[in-house]
Amino acid sequence: MSGRPVKHSLTLRGHRTSVSLEDEFWDAFREIARKKSKPINALAAEIDAERGVDLGLASAIRLYVLRHFRERN
Numbered sequence: 001m002s003g004r005p006v007k008h009s010l011t012l013r014g015h016r017t018s019v020s021l022e023d024e025f026w027d028a029f030r031e032i033a034r035k036k037s038k039p040i041n042a043l044a045a046e047i048d049a050e051r052g053v054d055l056g057l058a059s060a061i062r063l064y065v066l067r068h069f070r071e072r073n
Contacts (some may be wrong), residue, residue, distance in 0.1 A: 012045045
């Protein structure tokens with residue numbers, strides 16, 4: 001693992017986009033989606049709808065993952 005962000009493709013409300021996330025964040029994001037029984041695109045769309053205009057989608061996903069695992073403890 002290099003720790004460098006890797007581009008991943010998503011479809012949000014019918015529009016293709018990509019986010020650059022480190023493998024660890026992408027794996028954790030997929031794990032959360034799987035545990036919630038949601039397609040990853042649907043979970044990303046929810047995060048996208050809730051984020052502010054000053055926050056990029058990749059950052060919003062990282063914060064979502066961080067909050068998810070913090071709340072488990």
